[in-house]
Amino acid sequence: MRPTFARLAQAAKGHGGHPIHIHPPHIAYRVFATGLGASMWFFLFYRARYDLPVLLGFRHPWDH
Template identity: 45%
Template sequence: MAGHGGHGGHGITHNGFTMHPPKTWHARTGKFMCAVMWFWVLYRAKEDGPVLLGMRHPWESHGHDHSHGHAHAHKEEHKDSH
């Protein structure tokens, strides 16, 4: 049972294996990393959720103009060819 094996009563023993409680910094680091993971998952769900759910195609723009003036240059070339 717990406390056997000369560990001063700390930890839980099961089938000869004693699990000791984590140190404070281990627990805090684990909680911090868990929070970072969930923030990342929720951020990606916000950004890619419609694509994942089939509501939008991945190649469709996000409402931004990504042409960077290419359409304007193409129109100018088309005018010059006539």
């Protein structure tokens, strides 16, 4: 162990054995979260395709 890590390990001696163990999420939740995130970005890009010129002032909404 490098001296820096050894000193930190000695300083934290009484703080081991943490009672909380966080389990990793189930694969279904990870896939669902990725799908929701992707659909959010697809929707944002879809709306930006039509609304961004109006938002930036390049086109007025009443002009067709």
